[in-house]
Amino acid sequence: xxxxxxxxxxxxxxxxxxxxxxxxARPRKFRDDRKAAWLFLAPALxxxxxxxxxxxVRGVYYSLTDHSLLGAANxxxxxxxxxxxxxxxxxxxxxxxxxxxxLNIVSQTVLxxxxxxxMHRLTRSVALRAMLLVPWLVPNVxxxxxxMWMLDANLGFVNHILNALGVGSTGFLTSPxxxxxxxxxxxxxxxxxxTALLLYAGMLQIPQHLYESATLDGAGEWRMFTRITLPLMxxxxxxxxxxSLIGSFQIFDTIAVTTKGGPVSSxxxxxxxxxxxxxxxxxxxxxxxxxxxxxLLLGVxxxxxxxxxxxxxxxxx
Amino acid sequence: MTRxxxxxxxxxxxxxxxxxxxxVLVATVFPFYWxxxxxxxxxADIYADSTGLVPxxxxxxxxxxxxxxxxxxxxxxAGGSGAQVDFLRYLLNSVVYSGLIAVLQTLFCAMxxxxxxxxxxxxxxxxxxxxIAALMVPPIFTVLPNFVLVKDLGWLNTFAxxxxxxxxxxxxxVFFLRQFFLSIPREVEEAAVLDGVGAWGxxxxxxxxxxxxxxxxxxxxxxxxxxxxxxxxxxxxxxEETRVLTVALGVFQQQSPNTMxxxxxxxxxxALSVLPVLVLLIVFGRRLVESLNFTxxx
Numbered sequence: 240x241x242x243x244x245x246x247x248x249x250x251x252x253x254x255x256x257x258x259x260x261x262x263x264a265r266p267r268k269f270r271d272d273r274k275a276a277w278l279f280l281a282p283a284l285x286x287x288x289x290x291x292x293x294x295x296v297r298g299v300y301y302s303l304t305d306h307s308l309l310g311a312a313n314x315x316x317x318x319x320x321x322x323x324x325x326x327x328x329x330x331x332x333x334x335x336x337x338x339x340x341x342l343n344i345v346s347q348t349v350l351x352x353x354x355x356x357x358m359h360r361l362t363r364s365v366a367l368r369a370m371l372l373v374p375w376l377v378p379n380v381x382x383x384x385x386x387m388w389m390l391d392a393n394l395g396f397v398n399h400i401l402n403a404l405g406v407g408s409t410g411f412l413t414s415p416x417x418x419x420x421x422x423x424x425x426x427x428x429x430x431x432x433x434t435a436l437l438l439y440a441g442m443l444q445i446p447q448h449l450y451e452s453a454t455l456d457g458a459g460e461w462r463m464f465t466r467i468t469l470p471l472m473x474x475x476x477x478x479x480x481x482x483s484l485i486g487s488f489q490i491f492d493t494i495a496v497t498t499k500g501g502p503v504s505s506x507x508x509x510x511x512x513x514x515x516x517x518x519x520x521x522x523x524x525x526x527x528x529x530x531x532x533x534x535l536l537l538g539v540x541x542x543x544x545x546x547x548x549x550x551x552x553x554x555x556x
Numbered sequence: 557m558t559r560x561x562x563x564x565x566x567x568x569x570x571x572x573x574x575x576x577x578x579x580v581l582v583a584t585v586f587p588f589y590w591x592x593x594x595x596x597x598x599x600a601d602i603y604a605d606s607t608g609l610v611p612x613x614x615x616x617x618x619x620x621x622x623x624x625x626x627x628x629x630x631x632x633x634a635g636g637s638g639a640q641v642d643f644l645r646y647l648l649n650s651v652v653y654s655g656l657i658a659v660l661q662t663l664f665c666a667m668x669x670x671x672x673x674x675x676x677x678x679x680x681x682x683x684x685x686x687x688i689a690a691l692m693v694p695p696i697f698t699v700l701p702n703f704v705l706v707k708d709l710g711w712l713n714t715f716a717x718x719x720x721x722x723x724x725x726x727x728x729x730v731f732f733l734r735q736f737f738l739s740i741p742r743e744v745e746e747a748a749v750l751d752g753v754g755a756w757g758x759x760x761x762x763x764x765x766x767x768x769x770x771x772x773x774x775x776x777x778x779x780x781x782x783x784x785x786x787x788x789x790x791x792x793x794x795x796e797e798t799r800v801l802t803v804a805l806g807v808f809q810q811q812s813p814n815t816m817x818x819x820x821x822x823x824x825x826x827a828l829s830v831l832p833v834l835v836l837l838i839v840f841g842r843r844l845v846e847s848l849n850f851t852x853x854x
């Protein structure tokens with residue numbers, strides 16, 4: 240996203256300047272509207288300063304204190320960060336988050352890509368796309384509750400099916416081994432349709448005649464997928480991939496409803512750990528330090544994203 | 557595979573592809589059916605009658621009790637924990653919460669986006685750059701200090717505190733609307749300026765009506781996100797008066813006994829959180845689906 244910003248306005252301004260030299264005199268009013276501009280910007284700038292810029296500075300400061308939410312904060316320097324290095328729960332949270340992200344991203348992207356390709360080659364039905372969007376529209380809290388019920392060890396629908404198949408029932412969310420894959424599966428169910436529609440939107444930009452001439456040349460569907468769809472989709476795929484990557488680092492709602500970090504910390508992801516430290520244990524300072532680390536981590540990921548996007552830019556544009 | 561353009565033949569591959577698509581659709585929609593089917597089942601039947609596709613004794617009692625329309629005794633008899641729940645109120649709170657955020661945020665971000673796209677003032681690109689940089693800060697990072705701020709202002713459990721961080725702006729909406737305003741031909745606005753209309757008049761009477769599509773798109777996306785919000789309303793709106801649906805579902809779940817959760821009540825409550833979203837989808841279906849074409853990719 241960021242890469243586009245730097246280019247578009249500059250180019251636009253150049254056009255305007257050229258136009259101005261050639262065309263008739265433009266009305267003065269548009270030249271300098273400082274006063275109007277600041278009035279237009281006032282609410283957004285106030286919102287930015289109060290709820291984005293100031294809290295960012297505040298958050299970094301908190302990370303250097305023993306703020307408890309209740310009492311006054313004492314400056315403790317890098318103590319929180321030092322504690323972080325020896326905190327097993329923190330490392331576990333990082334590990335568990337990484338595990339979740341890997342599971343979720345792979346299943347969601349592969350499924351979504353397949354789904355988008357099927358839609359692209361078969362149908363343009365809006366009704367079908369609308370149906371695929373439903374799980375994304377529903378709050379994660381409801382999705383979590385719904386799947387807790389579907390997966391309930393005794394009465395859940397899924398276990399009825401497994402029993403009927405002779406597999407035997409599983410307490411999906413209560414098993415330390417299965418809890419995280421189950422949460423990843425639930426969120427894959429909730430977000431695959433959305434991701435597929437993003438990819439589908441990208442596929443619509445691929446010129447149709449490429450497929451037509453490939454068909455005339457006798458290419459099969461699989462060949463068209465690997466030789467046309469996949470290469471031309473690379474930039475869109477990269478963008479969608481990284482956006483959902485950063486999104487899945489922030490998993491919270493589903494965990495908060497279904498497993499609450501358990502069983503035995505197997506789903507205590509970093510977001511949930513920060514939440515617990517800040518609002519259950521009242522270690523606001525420590526929680527802020529973890530949040531700083533997470534922000535840096537996501538910053539690195541975003542930088543990588545920019546690289547990837549720039550490298551794979553514009554087969555289509 | 558040889559296929560004529562006009563009449564598509566039913567090749568085995570095509571049939572298989574359609575079959576896969578249908579399976580995916582069923583997997584997508586069926587859990588919602590099961591949610592509603594459970595909500596319509598009497599709590600007592602849930603052991604005996606948990607496999608059939610249709611409830612044997614369908615009932616509305618679960619909806620009535622989560623809507624607070626039954627007496628405590630009736631609710632307890634129907635499988636509730638006897639705790640006071642009133643999903644009608646939470647539904648309304650959710651509508652107020654997401655409505656306020658969607659309308660005000662869209663308006664203020666449109667104003668900002670217009671200023672960045674069209675008005676000329678020193679430092680424009682620098683200010684825009686700083687604003688967009690906020691996209692990179694993970695939400696949890698600002699949630700902590702914002703909570704302290706709202707708490708210090710005495711705004712906990714008020715709608716003001718709940719919507720404050722999001723009504724004024726969100727970097728993405730500013731960015732998105734600015735992109736659109738850049739694409740409007742300048743001539744249109746200049747004609748209005750020649751007629752002596754000021755910047756505000758141009759924005760309000762010319763640009764805004766021309767931008768209905770993108771405004772609805774960003775408004776809808778914002779509504780959906782606000783509707784799904786959980787963490788922030790959980791922190792700032794715990795009390796009955798400001799409790800939104802997602803938070804209420806969490807509370808309801810905790811009140812539900814661990815040994816035998818009140819599944820019929822929980823599913824009735826969850827179904828109520830899906831209902832407005834379905835209405836949105838029915839009214840704005842095409843728009844919502846097509847909105848992904850802009851918001852996601854460009």
